[in-house]
Amino acid sequence: MVDNGGMSSPDPLRVAVIGSGPAGIYTADALTRQNREDVAVDVVDRLPTPYGLVRYGVAPDHLKIKGVARSLRRVLEDPRVRFVGGVEFGRHVTRDDLARAYHAVVYATGASVDRRLGIPGEDLPGSVAATDFVNWYCGHPDAEVARFVLDAEEVAVVGAGNVALDVVRVLAKSADELRATDIPQHVLDVLAASRVRRIHLLARRGPLEARFTAPELRDLGELANADVVVRPDQVDVDPAGEELLHAARAARTNLRILAEWARRPPAGRPRRVDLRFWTRPTAVLGADRVTGLRVEGTRIGDGGRLVGTGVEEVLDTGMVLRSIGYAGVPLAGVPFDEATRTVPHADGRVLDAAGAVVPGDYVAGWIKRGATGVIGTNKSDAAATVRALLDDAPALRAARPAPEPADRVLAASGATVTDYADWLAIDAAEAEQASRLERGERVKLPGWAELRAAIGR
Numbered sequence: 001m002v003d004n005g006g007m008s009s010p011d012p013l014r015v016a017v018i019g020s021g022p023a024g025i026y027t028a029d030a031l032t033r034q035n036r037e038d039v040a041v042d043v044v045d046r047l048p049t050p051y052g053l054v055r056y057g058v059a060p061d062h063l064k065i066k067g068v069a070r071s072l073r074r075v076l077e078d079p080r081v082r083f084v085g086g087v088e089f090g091r092h093v094t095r096d097d098l099a100r101a102y103h104a105v106v107y108a109t110g111a112s113v114d115r116r117l118g119i120p121g122e123d124l125p126g127s128v129a130a131t132d133f134v135n136w137y138c139g140h141p142d143a144e145v146a147r148f149v150l151d152a153e154e155v156a157v158v159g160a161g162n163v164a165l166d167v168v169r170v171l172a173k174s175a176d177e178l179r180a181t182d183i184p185q186h187v188l189d190v191l192a193a194s195r196v197r198r199i200h201l202l203a204r205r206g207p208l209e210a211r212f213t214a215p216e217l218r219d220l221g222e223l224a225n226a227d228v229v230v231r232p233d234q235v236d237v238d239p240a241g242e243e244l245l246h247a248a249r250a251a252r253t254n255l256r257i258l259a260e261w262a263r264r265p266p267a268g269r270p271r272r273v274d275l276r277f278w279t280r281p282t283a284v285l286g287a288d289r290v291t292g293l294r295v296e297g298t299r300i301g302d303g304g305r306l307v308g309t310g311v312e313e314v315l316d317t318g319m320v321l322r323s324i325g326y327a328g329v330p331l332a333g334v335p336f337d338e339a340t341r342t343v344p345h346a347d348g349r350v351l352d353a354a355g356a357v358v359p360g361d362y363v364a365g366w367i368k369r370g371a372t373g374v375i376g377t378n379k380s381d382a383a384a385t386v387r388a389l390l391d392d393a394p395a396l397r398a399a400r401p402a403p404e405p406a407d408r409v410l411a412a413s414g415a416t417v418t419d420y421a422d423w424l425a426i427d428a429a430e431a432e433q434a435s436r437l438e439r440g441e442r443v444k445l446p447g448w449a450e451l452r453a454a455i456g457r
C-alpha cells in the first residue's frame with residue numbers, strides 16, 4: 001500500500017497486461033516494484049500457460065535459459081498480480097471492454113508470425129516456417145501433433161539468426177541427447193525416427209553479417225552427433241581489409257569461430273551441417289511436395305546492395321525451413337504500423353495514425369520494438385513503458401474514476417478463464433509425466449485437449 005500521509009487510500013490503479021511472455025511479466029514486475037502507486041495487475045494470455053516464448057520458443061536444450069521462468073514465476077505469485085489465462089484479446093475481449101474495467105492496458109503480445117521468402121514454390125508441402133517447426137517441437141497447443149514426419153534425408157534451413165541455429169540443432173541432435181528436455185513425447189519419437197542426414201544452413205550474406213550470437217554459434221560446434229562444415233573460402237576475410245575493420249566485435253568473434261571450424265576435418269559423425277554463406281534460395285522445387293531447392297550465389301554489388309551472381313545450384317532437399325524473422329500481428333482497434341509490424345508508440349504510449357497519444361494504451365516487448373534482442377532486453381523495455389504509465393496515473397484515474405469489476409467483464413467474455421492454480425495443475429501434470437517416462441524435469445503436454453484435461457475442463 002502507498003504511504004499517503006494517513007489519508008484514506010485510493011483504490012489501486014488497475015492495469016491489464018495483454019500477453020504473459022517476458023515483456024508482459026516484466027511489465028507486471030516493474031508495476032509492483034515501485035512505490036508511487038498501489039496497483040492491481042491482471043496479466044492476460046490467450047493460453048492457459050504463462051511465459052510466452054520462454055515456454056514455446058526458447059529451444060528445449062537451452063535448459064539454463066528456460067530457467068528464466070523461475071524468476072518470472074515469482075512475479076505472478078505477487079498478491080497484487082493475477083494470471084488470467086484462456087482470454088484472447090480481439091476474440092473474447094475488446095479495447096472497449098478493457099477500458100471499462102482498467103485504468104490502463106499494456107499490450108505485450110509479441111511477434112508470432114514468420115516472414116516469407118517470396119519465392120516460387122514456397123507453399124509446397126515440406127516448405128515450412130520455422131515458427132511452425134518451433135511450435136511443434138515446443139508442444140504449442142496450436143501446433144498439430146502429427147505435423148512433421150522428418151522423412152527427408154536433406155533439409156535446408158534458410159536464415160542467419162539464432163532461431164535458425166536452434167532449428168538446426170534440434171534436427172542434428174540425436175533423440176537421446178534430447179531425452180532430458182521438455183520436448184513432448186510424440187515429438188521425441190519422430191526425432192528418434194528422423195531420416196535427416198544433412199542440413200544446409202543458408203545465409204544470403206557473409207559471416208560478418210550473420211546475426212548469430214557467439215554462445216549459440218558455439219553450441220553448434222559442440223554437436224556430438226553432427227559434423228559442422230564451413231568452406232574455408234567463405235571465411236577468408238582480408239585481415240587488414242575495410243570489411244573486418246568496420247565489423248562489430250560480435251561479428252569478429254563469429255568469424256573467428258567459423259574460421260576455426262573451416263580448419264577442422266569432418267569426424268565422420270552420423271549427421272552433417274553445411275554452413276553456406278553468400279547463398280540465397282530462388283525457388284522451392286517439386287510438383288506436389290518439396291524435392292529440391294534452387295539457390296544462387298550472392299555478392300555485394302554497386303551501392304552496397306546484395307545481388308545474385310547468376311551461379312545457380314540445386315540442393316536435393318526434401319524439406320525447407322525458413323527462419324528469416326518474426327513479425328507482429330495487428331490487434332483489433334489498436335494502431336499498427338504495417339511497415340515495421342509493430343504498434344507505434346512514444347516511450348511506450350500508443351500513438352494513433354496522426355501521431356497523437358491514445359490515452360490509457362501502452363505497449364511493451366516485441367510488439368513494441370520488433371523481434372530483436374534477448375529475453376533480458378524486454379526488462380528495461382517494460383520498465384520504460386511502466387515509467388510513462390506511472391507518470392500518467394493521475395490522468396488515468398481521472399479519466400476512469402469508477403472502473404467496473406474486471407471479473408464481470410471477463411465473465412461476460414465467453415472465454416473459459418483459467419487462473420494461476422490451473423497453470424500449476426498443468427505444471428504438475430508435466431512434471432509427473434517426466435517422472436513416469438524417466439525423462440528430465442518436465443515433459444510438455446501437447447494440444448488443447450491435454451491442457452484442458454490437466455485442469456479438468
Ligand SMILES: Cc1cc2nc3c(=O)[nH]c(=O)nc-3n(C[C@H](O)[C@H](O)[C@H](O)COP(=O)(O)OP(=O)(O)OC[C@H]3O[C@@H](n4cnc5c(N)ncnc54)[C@H](O)[C@@H]3O)c2cc1C
Nearest residue numbers: 019021022023046052053057088089109110365366374375
Ligand atoms: C524460437 C525462438 C527462440 C528464442 N530463444 C531465445 C533464447 O534462447 N534466449 C533469449 O534470450 N531469447 C530468445 N528468444 C527471444 C525471446 O523469446 C523474446 O525476446 C521474448 O519472448 C519476447 O517477449 P514478448 O513478451 O514480447 O513476446 P512473447 O514471448 O511472444 O509473449 C507474447 C505472449 O502474448 C500472448 N498473446 C499473443 N496474442 C495475444 C492475444 N491476442 N490475446 C492474449 N494473449 C496474446 C502469447 O500467447 C504469448 O504468451 C527466442 C525467440 C524465438 C522466437
